[in-house]
Amino acid sequence: MSFAHIQQRRLSDDIVDQLETMILEGVLQAGERLPAERKLAEQFGVSRPSLREAIQKLVAKGLLVSRQGGGNYVSNEVGATFSDPLLALFAEKHDAHKDLLEFRHTLEGACAYYAALRATPADLERLDLAFAELEACYEKSGGECRAAEGLADARFHLAIAEASHNVVLLHTIRGLFDLLRSNVVTNIGGMYPQRSETRAMLIEQHRALYYAIKEGDAERARSLSNQHIEYVCEVLSEADEEQLRLQRAERRRRM
16 A cells, blocks of 8 residues: 655745735735735744745735835735726716616625624724714715715725625625725715705614614614615616606707
8 A cells, every 4th residue: 555745835835825815804905015025024933935935926826916126016906806997887887877786785785794793893993983984974064075975985885894704795895996986976966966865864874784783783784784775776766767857858848
């Protein structure tokens, strides 16, 4: 009977595993620069040659990019859920906005559900900061800061995705972050003129979702997230119908 030799695992493979886990869990983000090799080797407690070997393996996998004299970076491809040209099409096409809202209904509801179940004290601390930023935007009168509001809204939902501890949900939200931000800006541009109570409704919906997650009520968090998107769809549909009526009336006037 013969036995295969057991190959000893290389130290660089252990470093690769740790860095891959950090990328997968979102600790290291797309485009982020890694610490200098000397510092990183000290943090891992390994030699610089072993660290360099691990980095070369991750570069070969497309997870890291090494720049001559400029350090090592997490590849931007890590955050590319969709291609930039496709994201531009989503942003430009009106019908795609409706599809995006349907997608958000499913995606954000799942994030809220798992965040309520799994959020750690550190997650809730980040959620507190994100909600405070969003609330500050809503409290500004007149709705003149729509870009800031869209950014704060997207960051709030990103904090929820981080708290879900589901890496697929997290990377999907991160990959679509700019699209989600612009979608919020577009939505409130159509909603605020349509219903005077919209700002008050939106902040109340976000506040209720925030507390449901903090209280660990997963079913309520998912339901509130879904209700929020359904409200947005309802108001935007009203705005579309009113715009169609105005266009018909204008065509009749010109006849």
